[in-house]
Amino acid sequence: xxxxxxxxxxNALSKSLALITAVTLSGCGETAKGPVEITLPNKNxxxxxxxxxxxxxxxxxGANLLTGDGAELTNTDLLIENGKIAAIGPALALQPGxxxxxxxxxxxxxxxxxxxxxxxxxxxxxxxxxxxxxxMTSPVTAEVWAEHSxxxxxxxxxxxxxxxxxxxxxxxxxxxxxxGRGVTLKNIxxxxxQGMKFPGAPYSLKMACGENxxxxxxxxxxxxxxxxxxxxxxxxxxIQAAEYRKSWDEYLKDSDSRSLSNTPTRNLRLETxxxxxxxxxxxxxxxxxxxxxxxMIDMSKEFGYKIAAFHHAVEAYKAAPMLAEEGxxxxxxxxxxxxxxxxxxxxxxxxxxxDYAQACAVxxxxxxxxxxxxxxxxxxxxxxxNRMGLDISAAKAIRWGTYNAAMSLGLEDQIGSLAVxxxxxxxxxxxxxxxxxxxxxxxxxxxxxxxxxxxxxxxPTSDFNLGIISAGEARP
Amino acid sequence: MKKLSLFIMLLLVSLAxxxxxxxxxxxDIYSANGLLPKSNIYIENGIITTIGRSxxxxxxxxxxxxxxxxxxxxxxxxxxxxxxEVSAISPTVDFYSENEEVxxxxxxxxxxxxRSTLIPHNRVHGLTHALLxxxxxxxxxxxxxxxxxxxxxxxxxxxxxxxALDFTEYGVELSGSSRAAALVQxxxxxxxxxxxxxxxxxxxAGEHRDYxxxxxxxxxxxxxxxxxxxxxxxxxxxxxxTTILALAKDFQLQLILSGxxxxxxxxxxxxxxxxxxxxxxxxxxxxxxxxxxARLDNAKxxxxxxxxxxxxxxxxxxxxxxxxxxxxxxxxxxxxxxxxAAIAAMTSNPAEVFGAxxxxxxxxxxxxxxxxxxxxxxxxxxxAQLVLINGEVIPMESRSFxxxxxxxxxxxxx
Numbered sequence: 001x002x003x004x005x006x007x008x009x010x011n012a013l014s015k016s017l018a019l020i021t022a023v024t025l026s027g028c029g030e031t032a033k034g035p036v037e038i039t040l041p042n043k044n045x046x047x048x049x050x051x052x053x054x055x056x057x058x059x060x061x062g063a064n065l066l067t068g069d070g071a072e073l074t075n076t077d078l079l080i081e082n083g084k085i086a087a088i089g090p091a092l093a094l095q096p097g098x099x100x101x102x103x104x105x106x107x108x109x110x111x112x113x114x115x116x117x118x119x120x121x122x123x124x125x126x127x128x129x130x131x132x133x134x135x136m137t138s139p140v141t142a143e144v145w146a147e148h149s150x151x152x153x154x155x156x157x158x159x160x161x162x163x164x165x166x167x168x169x170x171x172x173x174x175x176x177x178x179x180g181r182g183v184t185l186k187n188i189x190x191x192x193x194q195g196m197k198f199p200g201a202p203y204s205l206k207m208a209c210g211e212n213x214x215x216x217x218x219x220x221x222x223x224x225x226x227x228x229x230x231x232x233x234x235x236x237x238x239i240q241a242a243e244y245r246k247s248w249d250e251y252l253k254d255s256d257s258r259s260l261s262n263t264p265t266r267n268l269r270l271e272t273x274x275x276x277x278x279x280x281x282x283x284x285x286x287x288x289x290x291x292x293x294x295x296m297i298d299m300s301k302e303f304g305y306k307i308a309a310f311h312h313a314v315e316a317y318k319a320a321p322m323l324a325e326e327g328x329x330x331x332x333x334x335x336x337x338x339x340x341x342x343x344x345x346x347x348x349x350x351x352x353x354x355d356y357a358q359a360c361a362v363x364x365x366x367x368x369x370x371x372x373x374x375x376x377x378x379x380x381x382x383x384x385x386n387r388m389g390l391d392i393s394a395a396k397a398i399r400w401g402t403y404n405a406a407m408s409l410g411l412e413d414q415i416g417s418l419a420v421x422x423x424x425x426x427x428x429x430x431x432x433x434x435x436x437x438x439x440x441x442x443x444x445x446x447x448x449x450x451x452x453x454x455x456x457x458x459x460p461t462s463d464f465n466l467g468i469i470s471a472g473e474a475r476p
Numbered sequence: 477m478k479k480l481s482l483f484i485m486l487l488l489v490s491l492a493x494x495x496x497x498x499x500x501x502x503x504d505i506y507s508a509n510g511l512l513p514k515s516n517i518y519i520e521n522g523i524i525t526t527i528g529r530s531x532x533x534x535x536x537x538x539x540x541x542x543x544x545x546x547x548x549x550x551x552x553x554x555x556x557x558x559x560x561e562v563s564a565i566s567p568t569v570d571f572y573s574e575n576e577e578v579x580x581x582x583x584x585x586x587x588x589x590x591r592s593t594l595i596p597h598n599r600v601h602g603l604t605h606a607l608l609x610x611x612x613x614x615x616x617x618x619x620x621x622x623x624x625x626x627x628x629x630x631x632x633x634x635x636x637x638x639x640a641l642d643f644t645e646y647g648v649e650l651s652g653s654s655r656a657a658a659l660v661q662x663x664x665x666x667x668x669x670x671x672x673x674x675x676x677x678x679x680x681a682g683e684h685r686d687y688x689x690x691x692x693x694x695x696x697x698x699x700x701x702x703x704x705x706x707x708x709x710x711x712x713x714x715x716x717x718t719t720i721l722a723l724a725k726d727f728q729l730q731l732i733l734s735g736x737x738x739x740x741x742x743x744x745x746x747x748x749x750x751x752x753x754x755x756x757x758x759x760x761x762x763x764x765x766x767x768x769x770a771r772l773d774n775a776k777x778x779x780x781x782x783x784x785x786x787x788x789x790x791x792x793x794x795x796x797x798x799x800x801x802x803x804x805x806x807x808x809x810x811x812x813x814x815x816x817a818a819i820a821a822m823t824s825n826p827a828e829v830f831g832a833x834x835x836x837x838x839x840x841x842x843x844x845x846x847x848x849x850x851x852x853x854x855x856x857x858x859x860a861q862l863v864l865i866n867g868e869v870i871p872m873e874s875r876s877f878x879x880x881x882x883x884x885x886x887x888x889x890x
Contacts, residue, residue, distance in 0.1 A: 124761040125768075155762055211564070317883050321890050337876075338594070338796035340564040347880040357887050368761055369791045376803065376856055383857040388880060436806030436856050468762070469741070469769045 040252075041266055043280070046147060048197035050186055052446035057081040059094055060426075063103035066433060068110035068402035068417035072395035078108065080424040083447035088420060101428075109398055109433050110418050111166025111425030111445060112374045113405035115284070115331055116311050116364035119157055120150030120170055120185075120193070124368060134173030135180060139217050139224060140237045142205060143268035144180035146170045150193040155462040156368040161187050161451050162459070163372035164427035164440035167198065167406075167415055171311075174208035174286040175216045177224065177233045181272055182206055182284060184409055186445055189460040202282050202410045204308070205272060207234070209287035209296060210342045231295060238303040241273030248274070282308040282410055284331075288342035290318040297326055309408040311364060314343045317350045320357030329360035329408040333370075334380040351400055352385025352392055362408050363400040374401045379434035394434050495536035495869070496521055498844075500862075503541030506548075506853055508824045508837040510816065517546060519844045522867020527840055539862065545853045548823035548836045549604025549845045549865060552798040553754045554734060554788035557606045558588040558595060558624060560795060572613040580665075581692035583635050584610040585622025590630035594796055596874040599626045601799035602847040602860040605633075605832060607754075609708065609734070612642040616651050616662055620696060621708055623830055627865035637830050638732060639700045643711040643720055645766050655716065659723070665689055666727050669697035706730040708754070713766040714741035721749050732829070736778070738769040743781035752829050753778055756789035757808035775821070776812035785821040786829060806854035819853065834866075843867045 058080050065073040065088070079087040079094065094100065121133035132149035135141045150170055160168065166187050172179035182204035185196040209230065218225030224233045247264040275281040283300070287293050287310040300307050309329035310316065314337065316323060316330030323330050332354070337346030347353070354361040363378050365371035375398075382397035406416025415423050424447035431438035443451040452458035461474055498519040505512040505527065517524060518531040526532070561568035570587035573579065585608055598606075604626055610619035618640035623633045641647070643658065651658040668687045671679075672694040678684040680691060687694055699705035709720050712735045721742075724731035733739070734754040739746060746753060757775035762768040771777075779785055788794050789804030805818040820836075827836030834845045844864040851858035863870040 124763045125765055126763055127765075159760060317880075317887075320883075320887060335797055335800070336793065338560075338562055341562050344562060345879055347876050347883070349880045349884070353880075353884060353887060357890070367791070368763075369758055372760075373807070376807075379856040380803075383859055386857075387859045388884060434857060436803065436854055437810045439810055464762070469738075 041271060043275070046145075046194060046197075048199040049192065049194045050188070050190075050197060050199055052083045053448055055080075055083060055447045055449075056099055057086070057095065057097075058099035058101060058447075059092065060101050060103040060108060060428065063106055063108040063428070065418055066107065066109045066395050066398045067419065068398060069419065070396055070399055070403075072393065075104075078418060078426070080426070080444070080447045083424055085418060085420055085422050085424050088418060103428060106441075107429045107431070107433050107438075108418070109164070109375075109427050109429065110402040110416055111427055111443065112164045112401045113167045113409070113416060114160070114165050114365050114371045114374060114401075115169045115309070115362055115405050115408050116366045117160075117168045117170055117371055118173065118366070119160065119168060119368060119371065120152065120154045121146055121172065123151050123154030124156050134175040136173075136175040136216050139176050139213055139222075139233050140178045140269065141172075141176050141180050142178045142237070142270075142272040144172060145183065146172045146181060146206075147183040147193050147197065150183070150185070150196075152190050152193055152196060153462045153464050155464055156371070157187055158189070158460050158462060159368070160371045161443055162440060162453070163374065164429070164433075164443055165371055165374065166425040166427075166443065166445045166450075167409075167411070168371070169204060169284070169409055171204070171206045171284060174206070174212045177208060177213045177230055178237055178273070179206040179208060181281070184411070188445055188450055189462075198411070202280065203272075203275065204282045204284045204409070205276055207283060207285045207287075207296075209285065209292040210289060211340050212286070227292070231299070234299060235302070237273060238277075238299070238305075241270050241277055242303060244270035245274040245277050276305045277303065279306065282306075284309050284311055284408075286311045288312050288314045288340075290315040290322075293319045294322065297322065297328070308410070309360075309362065312343070312366065313354075314346050314350065316359075316361075317347055317353040318345075320354045320359050323354065323359035324357050327360070329362050329404065330354045331362040331364045331408060332381075333366070334363065334377040334384075348380065348384035349388055349390075351381040352388070352390050355385070355392070355396070355400070356390055360404050360407055361400050362404045364405075375429075375433045375438065376436055377401075379436070382434065394432070398433065497532075497535035498537045498539070498869075499531060499533075499535035500539045500541040500546065500848060503848060504545040505838050506545060506816070506819050507839060508820065508835075514542070517838070519864070519867075522843055522864075524838065524840055524842050524844050527838065539848065541848060543851060544861065545849045545851065545858070546838060546846055547819055547849065547853045548827075548838055549834070549847055549863065550602045550799055550801055550822050551605040551607075551826045551832070551836055552603060552788050552794065552801040552822065553607045553786035553826040554609045554756075554794060555606040555798045556584075556608065556611075556795045557598065557626070557798050558590065558592045558630065559584055559608060561589075561592060561594070571608070572611040572618065574613045576614045577690050578619075579612075579615055579617035579689065579693050580619065580639060580696040581690065582610055582619030583622065584608045584619055585624065585632040585635040588622065588624055588632050593875045594798075595626050595630050597876055598797070598799045599863060599865065599870050600860065600872050600874050600877070602802065602849070602863055603799040604845055604847075604863065604865045605827070605834065605836075606798055607637070607826065607830065609640050612647050612650055614650060616641050616643065616647050616658055617665070617693065617697075618642050618647075618710075623832060625833070625866060628868050628870065633833055634830070636696075636705070638706040638708040639697065640708045640710070640734075643709050643716055644735060645764055647710070655719070659719070661688075662723070665697065666701055669694050669701045673698045673702060700729060701727060703728055703730055706732045708732045708734055710734040711766075712737040712764075714738040714769065716766065717742050718745060721745055721751070724751075725749070737767040737774065739783075740771065740774045740777035741769050743778050743783060746778070747781040747783050752784040752786060752825070754786040754788055756791065756794070756804050757787065757811070757813070758790050758804045772807065772811040773813075775808040775818075779813055779817050784825055784829065785817065786826045787818070787821040802854060803856060806856065809854060815854065
């Protein structure tokens, strides 16, 4: 009769629920009248099962904090209660029984955030059986969700944790114009991806400009084979999404003519795109070049959606005033270049210049080696900026991998800085965090110690690693 | 303060091209003999004439090097620099051959483009020398390894230092997709090269048996089987390293290993054979079944076993950003390697192993080939302030700097 799902959602997302009176059509075409409960498609059918374990209150004493939102506080205490930052200040008065960790002279930052990772979808080992990041069977695959590809045992996750990375956005690849939904994860060991999902984090949608989609589909003689083909492909998808959204809006608005027989047919692809138009799903747009960024911005206005961030934005320094004006984050590498023409105009000062123009500048890795040392990537980008005469302090630079990154994910009210009330995602470093010699010493997520360099019992290792190079060995 | 001295420095660099003498005062000098803290160095007409406190106290160009450090110029031991411009644009990619007839005979340095934009970009950040190592395209043999100097007139210093061979999963895949099959092919090729060497005249006249490889490839392998030129074998798995060590012994080859992600597991065997290893200390992921044992202290464990290390890196940036070998070295130190060993692995060791025209050291009576760093040499916040290659000051110019300056100017106006 209809594909419409009728079970009432237990997990109530208020916007998803519509209790309405309707004329229903029974199985044999007989008409029955009366109040009927209709449930809209569940917007969260694979909900997070993550719950931060309870942890006792503790305090880091006498630490040097780079707060993540631009400040440096020396010789400062940091109190954590119930997984949240409860107090920050010099010589805090602590309740008796509060665990005290001597951090005198040691450096502390918020947990690092990598907003562009393919961990789990392109895991190690990178064998073809695990290559689950790019659904390159159609240029628009908004219906696929990266979380359905994530292999939680990917050994890359624990290495990133050892580098102080507490939150990651996992994105589909860039072979498609619209590659599918991304998902934001807490970087904790879990049997299931649901156990890693950041509760309440907005969904994202990966789009890709430029060379990749036109190369993938052009080589098959299908649209797109050109940049104009790319644009036509996105626009066609948005037109369909707008129509789809309209059909649902009209259906819900017009209670007189509404019946189950005219319930719009559910379309996963268009449902995600409509979610973008409704403002629920954030656009993370792989886009290297300034001219293409301008096209994408115009297109977002044509169809009425907002772009959260341009990723791999090698030419963000050319687009910086535009990014500042539109409130779009530039998500960048420190120094990658030359692998494609669209990555040829790299300047190492890219992040510094975007920051200088007061746009939202974010570091990203897109790489399982660099996700382990985002602090070093930040150091390089800062140093390049200072070499040209900008006065960028470590406190300002660390924002690129903390607060600004959280902003691009729409999570800046929960993570990304050391501020009272925020999640206690914290890294204690062995040296200054921007030193190449520095290693994450302890990493807490929601106040729980998840990694300790000096305590083997707090060094998670994937099932994959057990006995893999010699029987009985737990780590390679 | 540091920034101020930097500006002065950049100004000085522009004057330095004409300076016949340069005095750097009070910098930490990392030489092969160890650290000379807060020392002076005097360079006259491109030659280091004195180091220490007895240097002349004035020069055409004087630099206050306090808080700074000096190392020999960076030498990345595995790159494609000058043989690729844009990786995805195939006509610019010359470091491998898809022609089955051209394997061992391929000399990557024949394709070296001294005008590549990669050269200024890397030398302004301290890279002065690089090994050009070809990749395999159709079988195990990748071709011949070259050495380039990236100075004001970039040039090939040596066009055939070693024969590169790929015995990773990738190379094996090209050669029958079985390690065992690849070994048959390899032994056959080495036997043929020996036979060719003994019967060269007859073979060239078409009066001898047929070979699988072309005459050009066999001729290229001749110095390898005669023990005159090293075979540089890229391989990762511990058991593959053991296999290659045994093969090199059988055929009495000079051997250099490259990759060696699981090298630490057979470090004693490598050390006993006295084989140097080209490696990138950054690898710690079980990224394939040949690198399950990857770990960040591989460099430390290999060095502890007494193996001479030559660094490359970092990761996939080993060509466009070949100077980032420094970042790999810094990470090796963060994971246990001594700083002096890390610096040697990207300066003096490759120079020595490959008999380069530079020593990779800071020493009196040598042509200056060095970098003045803004701070600790391995810190990523220590920018190259002054780079001398072959005694000449390098202008701090690159395409990337031009782009930067153009757009910074526009942003300042806004």
